[in-house]
Amino acid sequence: MNHTIWTRPFYYVFAFLIASISIYPILLMILSSFKTSAEIFTSPLSLPKTFNLDTYRNLLEMIPFTTYFMNSVFVSVISVLLILITSSLAAFYIARFTFVWNNIIFFFFLMGMMLPIKLGIVPLFILMKDLNLLNSLWSLIFMYVATGIPLSILILTGFFRTMPRELEEAARIDGAGNLRILWNVVLPLMRPALGTVMIIQFIQSWNDFFFPLIFITDDLRKTIPVGMLSLFGEYSADWGALFAGLTLASLPMIVLFFIASKQFMEGLTQGAIK
Amino acid sequence: MKPATNSNAVVKMKKERKWKRWTIHLFPIPALLIYGLFIVYPLFAALTYSFFDWKGIVRGEFVGLKNFKDLFTLEPFSSLFWGAFGHNILYFVLQMIFQNGLAFILAYIIYKKVKGSEFLKIAYFLPRLLSVIVVGFLWKLILNPNYGALNVILEKLGLEQLQKAWLGDPDTALISIILVNCWYGIGFGVLIFLAGLQSIPKELFEAGKLDGADGLSMIQKIVLPLMVPSFMIMTVLTFIQSFEAFELVYAMQGSQGEPYHSTDTLAIYFYRLAFGGSAGGSTTAVGLGSALAVVLFLFISFFTALYLRYMQKKQVDM
Numbered sequence: 001m002n003h004t005i006w007t008r009p010f011y012y013v014f015a016f017l018i019a020s021i022s023i024y025p026i027l028l029m030i031l032s033s034f035k036t037s038a039e040i041f042t043s044p045l046s047l048p049k050t051f052n053l054d055t056y057r058n059l060l061e062m063i064p065f066t067t068y069f070m071n072s073v074f075v076s077v078i079s080v081l082l083i084l085i086t087s088s089l090a091a092f093y094i095a096r097f098t099f100v101w102n103n104i105i106f107f108f109f110l111m112g113m114m115l116p117i118k119l120g121i122v123p124l125f126i127l128m129k130d131l132n133l134l135n136s137l138w139s140l141i142f143m144y145v146a147t148g149i150p151l152s153i154l155i156l157t158g159f160f161r162t163m164p165r166e167l168e169e170a171a172r173i174d175g176a177g178n179l180r181i182l183w184n185v186v187l188p189l190m191r192p193a194l195g196t197v198m199i200i201q202f203i204q205s206w207n208d209f210f211f212p213l214i215f216i217t218d219d220l221r222k223t224i225p226v227g228m229l230s231l232f233g234e235y236s237a238d239w240g241a242l243f244a245g246l247t248l249a250s251l252p253m254i255v256l257f258f259i260a261s262k263q264f265m266e267g268l269t270q271g272a273i274k
Numbered sequence: 275m276k277p278a279t280n281s282n283a284v285v286k287m288k289k290e291r292k293w294k295r296w297t298i299h300l301f302p303i304p305a306l307l308i309y310g311l312f313i314v315y316p317l318f319a320a321l322t323y324s325f326f327d328w329k330g331i332v333r334g335e336f337v338g339l340k341n342f343k344d345l346f347t348l349e350p351f352s353s354l355f356w357g358a359f360g361h362n363i364l365y366f367v368l369q370m371i372f373q374n375g376l377a378f379i380l381a382y383i384i385y386k387k388v389k390g391s392e393f394l395k396i397a398y399f400l401p402r403l404l405s406v407i408v409v410g411f412l413w414k415l416i417l418n419p420n421y422g423a424l425n426v427i428l429e430k431l432g433l434e435q436l437q438k439a440w441l442g443d444p445d446t447a448l449i450s451i452i453l454v455n456c457w458y459g460i461g462f463g464v465l466i467f468l469a470g471l472q473s474i475p476k477e478l479f480e481a482g483k484l485d486g487a488d489g490l491s492m493i494q495k496i497v498l499p500l501m502v503p504s505f506m507i508m509t510v511l512t513f514i515q516s517f518e519a520f521e522l523v524y525a526m527q528g529s530q531g532e533p534y535h536s537t538d539t540l541a542i543y544f545y546r547l548a549f550g551g552s553a554g555g556s557t558t559a560v561g562l563g564s565a566l567a568v569v570l571f572l573f574i575s576f577f578t579a580l581y582l583r584y585m586q587k588k589q590v591d592m
Binding site (some may be wrong): 008011012014015016018019020021022023025026028029040041044062085086087090092093094097102105108110112113114115116118120121122123124125126127129142143145146147149150151167177178179203206207208213214224225227228229232240241243246249250253254257261264265268269270274 | 297298299302303304306308311312313314315316317319321323331357365376379383384386388390393394395396397398399400401402403404406407408411412414415416420422423425426427429430436457460461464465466469481482517518520525541544545548549551560563564568570571574575578
């Protein structure tokens, strides 16, 4: 038992050392965004002399960041909404009815969590071209909905199954249709699960970089992650603006995280544990 | 007359109910359509593409297994394939050690309730919030040989001999990328392992203590066997992720897997074949790319299934 007394401080130091490695690069990114490039090159580690917003002003002149931002918001919000609608409809069907094919449908959806969809990118590219969706934000929305459905159905089905049926039965006797039951009776009780799905899918669609890399070439249709690609491609010497761009790209997620850190951490691990 | 109208009303109601009951089958349709069209169909299509000759993205004639044969026997395709394959294996092994190994230790420390464990959890998790492209670009700046923070820190610590062109040197480029990936993923691992640890019944530890088990044998006899599901999840996820590794490599080293293909992964190589830039030229090789996709797809599914089966059996045996 004795060794725990002297190993404890060691644990402490170790855990906090790794924590500082986790945080420091992000801190460095935010601090450097207030420095001019010259200041970064001469003293990269020091605190900024002044909180200079010129880098941000430069950045907004270099790239249409507000357009990227609006595109990202549009894509993420519509994707999350469509995922919530399609997945809760499907999960309700799978969890609440006992048709013989329900398990097959469920398995069919779950398979999607293991499928490496990136490997289907050539057929997807041709499909998007045929559907006239290349360079359209809807190509991204369809991809995020499709990739988000499996995990969302898993989470929602699990939640539906734990809920008592009495309320639904009562509503059914009152003559309510399935859609009304789902909308008025079941979904209001599902808020925690819907919140989890929302957070996971919002992070996914906000941060994704692969699909816009393939489907979007028009600068005014880009989302923030591919916008970063053009920024680094064209202005790789202006480090102040680069750090400002990275900070702006990450800020919305970091702010949301500090508002609901618990839900974020639970949400992102929940799908994996089930 | 009265009973008749009544039964009419009943029939009407029954019909209505039947119709209502039938509409329930519409509920899974939207999800099935979107998922089927954008996930299932493209993967099947990729399989069929691999049997055809391609001119750009226009399909030519059926060539059987020629694409597969070329991928494994024709130069430079085969050496690029095996090179990238080796890098993916290294990716997996190093992530298992540095990301998952470390994550387990950290989760155990948090589980043992050090002060500030909530802060630690948040700190480890923070990088996971960034887009992978942001992670890649940020570290590219940090690892810059001249102005990057890492070399400056090494200089301040008097460790000049350790300074390197981290991403420019074929010996360190891939390892740097993998470690950045570990930096990004460690918080997720900590949370998974922590959830696993917290699900172990406390009574087991009490019983262990009564039997005179010390810290290490407690871990060996109680913690590790009960953590099998968490290890299984993390191994499978890490396996899939490391064999799909694309975004981070692309952000840090571009689609050529620079320097000299030393950071090539199968997904990067696949991207070059499918969208241009393969073997130095800008021509695409959709047939070869599809063949590579099929091989990679089968490899990932085969090992994932095998591993899951093996671990499930092991769990039952215990």
